[in-house]
Amino acid sequence: MIGATATGLARSRGRGVTRRLKFMALALSVAWPMAAAGQEPGRVAGVVRAADTGAPVEGAAVRLAGADVVIAETVTGPGGSFAFNGIAPGEYVLGVRRIGFATYSVPLEMGADGLAPLDVRLSLDPVELEPLEVDVEGRPLRLVETGFYDRLEDGWGTYFEPEWISTRRAGFIRLTDFVSNLQMRAPLSRCPKVPVYYDRRLIGEADGWGTRRPRSINSAGTHRSAIEPPEQLLDQLSVTDLGAAELYPTSSPIPLFALNDTTISCGAIILWSDWMAQMGRVVPQIEVKLCEPAGRAGEVTLDGTVEDRLTEVRLPAARIQASFAPAGERGLHELREIEVRSDSTGRFRLCDLPSGADVTLSPSYGLHQGEAATLRVEPGVAARLVVPVTVPGAVVGRVVNGNTGRGFSAVPVVLVGADVRSVTDGGGRFAMENLRPGSYQVRAECGGFESPTQSVVVPEAQQARVLLVLEPEDPGRDLRRCDN
Structure with missing residues (x-):
C-alpha cells in the first residue's frame, strides 16, 4: 500500500501533493492520540491500593486506553506502583484489574501540564479458589486473553461465540463456505474483497459487496465467478478449525492487530481457531x-x-x-x-x-x-x-519530502526518549524492530526541514505504520536533501 501510494504521489506536483500527504499521515494515525503543537508527551503514574486497608496491591493489570485502542499496559510492582511515559495530551480511560478486587475504571484528561500521581483504590471482590489449581466453567481462557469478550461487551462488531459456532457448522466442510454464512448475519462493506484473519494472521480475502448475495457453491467465495481466485490459506482450512469469529464493518473500531488502510475502508473478518476456543481447565493460583x-x-x-x-x-x-x-x-x-x-x-x-x-x-x-x-x-x-511471554512489535514507515512527494532517503528516524534509531533507504522506508509493545513518539531529523513528531502504539507481535511528511522550514526553498 505504501509503495502504491508513493507511485501515485510521484506523478503530482505542487502544494496539492503536500495537502494529500498530510491527510494520509492523519489517516494512518487516526486511531492514536496526537500531541498538539507545542505540547510535550507526559507521564501517567500512580499507586494501586486496597480500599479497605490502604495496602499496595501487587500484580494488578493496569491498562491505558484512548480512541478505542489500548495505548499501554503494565503490571504493578511490589509497591503497587505503575507508570506510563511518553503519553500525548488527550483523553484516556485508565482500567485496573486484579483477582480478588472489583474492576476499576476512570476517565483521564492529559493536559499540557501532565497529571498528578494517581491514587487508585480497589474495592474487594473476593474469589474463592482451590489450592494451586481449580476447575473453572465459563469462558475459554485463551480466547479471553485475545480480548474477544472485552470487544464483545463493548459491542464493536458482530460476534459468534464458540457455542454458536459448534451448533451451526454441521453440513459445512470448507471454512470459506461457513464464512459466507457468517456474512449473511453481519453485513459488511461493499468492497470487492474483505480481509480475513485467523489467530491474528492474515490468511486470505472473502468476497464482500454486502450479504445479499447467496452463498457460493464454488471456490470463489460468496458469488459465482468465471475466474478462479488465487490460492490462499483460507481455502485450505476446514470448518472444524473454527472456534469463534468476529466481523467488523467500516463504521466500527477494529482490533489493533488488524488495523490498516484496507480494513479501515472495507472492514475485517477475524477468526479464532478451535484450539483457542477450547475450555482451559487449569487456572494458576497466584497466592x-x-x-x-x-x-x-x-x-x-x-x-x-x-x-x-x-x-x-x-x-x-x-x-x-x-x-x-x-x-x-x-x-x-x-x-x-x-x-x-x-x-x-x-x-x-x-x-x-x-x-x-x-x-x-x-x-x-x-x-x-x-x-x-x-x-x-x-x-x-x-x-x-x-x-518469552510478550512478543516484540515493530515500527515501519516512510519519510516523504513535502516538496516533491517522493520518498526521502538517508533521513535519520528516532524513537523519542529511547535508544532506537533507523535511517531511511532509497525509497524513504525505515523499520525499527524488536520493540516492547507500548506507546512511542517517532521523529525524523532532517536539517532545513521541520521535524514532526508522531505518536504511535506498537502492538504485540504486530507492526505499527507511520508516514512522516517533511516540510521545509523556509517555504521559499526547494530543498531536495537534508542540510545535516
Missing part, C-alpha cells in the same frame, strides 16, 4: 506460599525470580521445574525432580538443596516455555529466569 528451609547442615536455599524476557515484568504463578542429583550421587539416573510455583510478585524458592549441587531450572508460564538454566547452588546465589 503461593514459599517454602521455609529446615536449616540442616550441608543444605542451602535457592531464591529467584521469573520475568517476562521483553518487558522484565515479574510473572506470578509461573512453574519452575528443578532437577539435581542428591548429595553424594552424580548418576543421571538418580536425578531428583521437584516443581514449585512463583508467588504474586514472581519470586520462587527451592529449599534444602545439597550445597554445591548443579541444579537445572526450567521455567514456564501458561503455554510459554522459557529456556532452561543450570547453576551451582551455593550460599548467596540467586536465579533470574526469563520466559
Whole structure:
C-alpha cells in the first residue's frame, strides 16, 4: 500500500501533493492520540491500593486506553506502583484489574501540564479458589486473553461465540463456505474483497459487496465467478478449525492487530481457531506460599525470580521445574525432580538443596516455555529466569519530502526518549524492530526541514505504520536533501 501510494504521489506536483500527504499521515494515525503543537508527551503514574486497608496491591493489570485502542499496559510492582511515559495530551480511560478486587475504571484528561500521581483504590471482590489449581466453567481462557469478550461487551462488531459456532457448522466442510454464512448475519462493506484473519494472521480475502448475495457453491467465495481466485490459506482450512469469529464493518473500531488502510475502508473478518476456543481447565493460583528451609547442615536455599524476557515484568504463578542429583550421587539416573510455583510478585524458592549441587531450572508460564538454566547452588546465589511471554512489535514507515512527494532517503528516524534509531533507504522506508509493545513518539531529523513528531502504539507481535511528511522550514526553498 505504501509503495502504491508513493507511485501515485510521484506523478503530482505542487502544494496539492503536500495537502494529500498530510491527510494520509492523519489517516494512518487516526486511531492514536496526537500531541498538539507545542505540547510535550507526559507521564501517567500512580499507586494501586486496597480500599479497605490502604495496602499496595501487587500484580494488578493496569491498562491505558484512548480512541478505542489500548495505548499501554503494565503490571504493578511490589509497591503497587505503575507508570506510563511518553503519553500525548488527550483523553484516556485508565482500567485496573486484579483477582480478588472489583474492576476499576476512570476517565483521564492529559493536559499540557501532565497529571498528578494517581491514587487508585480497589474495592474487594473476593474469589474463592482451590489450592494451586481449580476447575473453572465459563469462558475459554485463551480466547479471553485475545480480548474477544472485552470487544464483545463493548459491542464493536458482530460476534459468534464458540457455542454458536459448534451448533451451526454441521453440513459445512470448507471454512470459506461457513464464512459466507457468517456474512449473511453481519453485513459488511461493499468492497470487492474483505480481509480475513485467523489467530491474528492474515490468511486470505472473502468476497464482500454486502450479504445479499447467496452463498457460493464454488471456490470463489460468496458469488459465482468465471475466474478462479488465487490460492490462499483460507481455502485450505476446514470448518472444524473454527472456534469463534468476529466481523467488523467500516463504521466500527477494529482490533489493533488488524488495523490498516484496507480494513479501515472495507472492514475485517477475524477468526479464532478451535484450539483457542477450547475450555482451559487449569487456572494458576497466584497466592503461593514459599517454602521455609529446615536449616540442616550441608543444605542451602535457592531464591529467584521469573520475568517476562521483553518487558522484565515479574510473572506470578509461573512453574519452575528443578532437577539435581542428591548429595553424594552424580548418576543421571538418580536425578531428583521437584516443581514449585512463583508467588504474586514472581519470586520462587527451592529449599534444602545439597550445597554445591548443579541444579537445572526450567521455567514456564501458561503455554510459554522459557529456556532452561543450570547453576551451582551455593550460599548467596540467586536465579533470574526469563520466559518469552510478550512478543516484540515493530515500527515501519516512510519519510516523504513535502516538496516533491517522493520518498526521502538517508533521513535519520528516532524513537523519542529511547535508544532506537533507523535511517531511511532509497525509497524513504525505515523499520525499527524488536520493540516492547507500548506507546512511542517517532521523529525524523532532517536539517532545513521541520521535524514532526508522531505518536504511535506498537502492538504485540504486530507492526505499527507511520508516514512522516517533511516540510521545509523556509517555504521559499526547494530543498531536495537534508542540510545535516
